[in-house]
Amino acid sequence: MSIQQQVTAMAQRSAIGLRKERTTGGISLRVAGVSKTFNMRGSTVEALQPVDLEVAAGEFVCFLGPSGCGKSTLLSIIAGLEQATAGTVYANGKEVRGPGTDRILLFQEAALFPWLDVQRNVEFGLRQAGVPARERAIIARKYIEMVHLKGFERSHSHQLSGGMRQRAAIARALAIDPAVLLMDEPFGALDAMTRDHLHSEVEAIWSATRKTVLFVTHNVREAVALGDRVVVFAPRPGRIVREFHIDLPRPRSLEDHGLVDMAAEILGVLRQELKEEGHGTSH
Amino acid sequence: MAQVIDTTITKNSERRWSWSWGKILRQVAFYIILLLIWYTLANSGIWPSYLFSDPTAVSTTLVSGLGDGHYVEAIVVSMRRLAIGYGISLVIGLMLGLFIGRNRYIEETIGSLVLGLQALPSACWIPLGLLWFGLSEQAMIFVVVMGALFSITLGVDAGVKNTPPVYLKAARNMGASGIALSTQVILPAALPAIITGLKQGWTFAWRSLMAAELIYQTLSLGTLLEGGRELNDTAQIFAIMIVIVVMGVAIDTLVFAPLERHVRERWGFAN
Helix, strand or coil: CCHHHHHHHHHHHHHHHHHHCCCCCCCCEEEEEEEEEEEECCEEEEEEEEEEEEECCCCEEEEECCCCCCHHHHHHHHHCCCCCCEEEEEECCEECCCCECCEEEECCCCCCCCCCEHHHHHHHHHHHCCCCHHHHHHHHHHHHHHCCCCCCCCCEHHHCCHHHHHHHHHHHHHHCCCCEEEEECCCCCCCHHHHHHHHHHHHHHHHHHCCEEEEEECCHHHHHHHCCEEEEEECCCCEEEEEEECCCCCCCCCCCHHHHHHHHHHHHHHHHHHHHHHHHCCC | CHHHHHHHHHHHHHHHHHHHHHHHHHHHHHHHHHHHHHHHHHCCCCCCCCCCCCHHHHHHHHHHHHHCCHHHHHHHHHHHHHHHHHHHHHHHHHHHHHHHHHCHHHHHHHHHHHHHHHCCCHHHHHHHHHHHHCCCHHHHHHHHHHHHHHHHHHHHHHHHHCCCHHHHHHHHHCCCCHHHHHHHHHHHHHHHHHHHHHHHHHHHHHHHHHHHHCCCCCCCHHHHHHHHHHCCCHHHHHHHHHHHHHHHHHHHHHHHHHHHHHHHHHCCCCC
């Protein structure tokens, strides 16, 4: 057996070992009285009124609302990348005091590092954690395969389509094996077909890994297609107005009648809220 | 998908290629006309030939200077000074720019000083260099360092300040901090602006080195220029000026232009 063959065989054995190895499942989250105010030219802007929210381990929760409703702010606070003005976030019962690799935030612009290829992007978090290079490469390969980017390991961000960038970003997040995925309108800039395709992939990954997912969107059908629960936000001031439990069977189809009806109901609530807000500010 | 990408790249480069042939032809024609005018003027008898050599005399000097190796030796001496000095300012400039860009107090103090010194033409450092280091190799290198340092520092500073916040958030979220955050995220993210600073720094360093070499009389490009003046040899002055221009253009097109193009493409700026 040549050295090359031996190395390949070794890598294959480790890859199989990894596949058997269980990934970290989701943890619970508790948001207790979290609010956020900004100071803009002397006046105070209430971005988010005090919010209370419980998320069970492994639950898929969608934050739905128009822009300016504080849903992304809340996600950043849960990620520990932004400070709450008041209140506390608990992850698995422990107070969140800053960013941590147990909660990984995904962005609308994917935020792949353009100076690294896909492989090295996916390895980034592992490198920070001090995982040895060989092991890093094996883990990264596994997740690149999982998001169907095999063959693009050496590609750079500018050579990928928007959908492929998001796949790579998902692989980069999963490689760290977080307990919580915080997705901030990750598919907002993609075309409808690519988005639908990625929905089923995210659903499949979530089913397989049972991680806790918080998914921010302004697309009602997206929220209903993905979430166990949809939390509806309203703007000015940002606040939670309603919650919907989505008991539709999975995997879900966007054409499913139950899904369409549910989306219509939620859209009605959202319209009502926006209308009331319009009246409220017109005096 | 990969194939689609490949074909677009080929198409683009083909278009650029065919376009540049027309450009090259026009440029060649322009320089032939320029040489003809120069030749006619130099041989018109208005000025004596020792004040205004014609292109044939310049090319003879150039060929013999390059042929007997002493121009090459001068080029090596000047390039060596440039490489050492530039290397030093690269290291200092990267660190200084990173500190200024990341720390408000350093920015308010050292940052303002660097901004002020940047306004100083780099040839102004020559008298100080000569006083401190005497007529020596160190003085030449000092001039190069001072010529390049502030441009590089300010380039790094600008790049660091304009790092897209989303990269920083993603990196911090994935556990990057301290030196790893600086070297693996902030500096690479700043690379487009850093290269602009590097390019400007190199131009300033090259210019001030040529000025300094007029004074320090050992074999170098600047000294050959000064030697031409002392010997009333305009052919040599022209020849060395051509060498200096060619060296400058060569470094620009062989080092900085490809680097800049590569980074701009990879960082996703349309060009």
